[in-house]
Amino acid sequence: MNERIEDAPSWLYDEFQHAGVDYANIDVAKKYESRHLKFRDFEAEFERIRERADLKRSDVVLDLGCGTGAFAIPASRYCAKVYAADVSAPMLGLLRQKITEQKIENIETFAAGFLTFPTLPEPVDAVVSSLALHHLPDFWKVVALKRIADALKPGGVFYLSDVVFHFPVETWREGTQAVLDAMESSAGGEANAHIAREYSSFDWFLEAAFERVGLTVEQKIDDAAFIRVYVCRKK
Ligand SMILES: C[S@@+](CC[C@H](N)C(=O)[O-])C[C@H]1O[C@@H](n2cnc3c(N)ncnc32)[C@H](O)[C@@H]1O
Numbered sequence: 001m002n003e004r005i006e007d008a009p010s011w012l013y014d015e016f017q018h019a020g021v022d023y024a025n026i027d028v029a030k031k032y033e034s035r036h037l038k039f040r041d042f043e044a045e046f047e048r049i050r051e052r053a054d055l056k057r058s059d060v061v062l063d064l065g066c067g068t069g070a071f072a073i074p075a076s077r078y079c080a081k082v083y084a085a086d087v088s089a090p091m092l093g094l095l096r097q098k099i100t101e102q103k104i105e106n107i108e109t110f111a112a113g114f115l116t117f118p119t120l121p122e123p124v125d126a127v128v129s130s131l132a133l134h135h136l137p138d139f140w141k142v143v144a145l146k147r148i149a150d151a152l153k154p155g156g157v158f159y160l161s162d163v164v165f166h167f168p169v170e171t172w173r174e175g176t177q178a179v180l181d182a183m184e185s186s187a188g189g190e191a192n193a194h195i196a197r198e199y200s201s202f203d204w205f206l207e208a209a210f211e212r213v214g215l216t217v218e219q220k221i222d223d224a225a226f227i228r229v230y231v232c233r234k235k
Pocket residue numbers: 015016018019020023036064065066067068069070071085086087088091112113114115129130131132135136
């Protein structure tokens with residue numbers, strides 16, 4: 001079931017149809033899980049996010065583009081409550097399976113994305129999003145960031161980790177190729193599709209967008225040649 005917003009205009013970008021790599025396919029979702037487990041350590045990633053975003057045990061957090069729960073599962077063991085949203089039914093299905101198997105009671109999942117996640121019962125302490133915002137074209141990214149800022153408490157944290165371009169515009173061809181080469185050596189098969197069919201942005205575009213929606217960048221970290229982390233605070 002999709003938690004689409006009730007008064008959504010007919011022209012709202014259909015994020016369920018444009019998830020890039022075909023995450024609507026169960027085999028893709030299963031392969032994603034097994035491939036990412038080979039080069040990622042979800043617990044260590046959570047610890048890094050917890051430290052950087054200064055998450056507290058009492059925090060209520062929202063994970064957007066949660067996938068199979070790379071962040072949501074470890075976060076549920078530390079934070080008071082985790083809302084987890086994704087537009088892919090198979091990815092959410094794998095997360096829900098883990099929730100049941102591990103008898104987790106503090107994760108609430110939504111079949112929804114950046115543009116359609118519902119108004120939550122309470123403003124959240126933190127929004128976390130890893131490797132997902134690049135699925136939206138730039139205009140819709142700004143709409144998504146505005147919705148994120150609105151979902152946060154004043155002083156709340158937005159933690160974004162994503163593929164972000166930070167080469168000069170003039171060297172777009174070499175810059176993009178360098179990103180692709182770096183991605184191929186870690187993420188393998190996803191790299192070409194990422195560049196050709198998804199929507200990573202320049203850093204200066206994202207930074208202007210954060211400012212516009214009332215999010216102040218407090219930390220800017222390059223976790224890899226192509227992965228940029230922003231820790232932002234709502235004013
Ligand atoms: C590369 S995976 C990342 C999953 C997870 N955050 C992780 O770190 O493993 C990208 C995820 O973004 C989801 N996605 C794509 N478009 C989205 C949107 N508009 N809103 C929310 N999630 C979206 C996909 O379904 C997929 O689960």
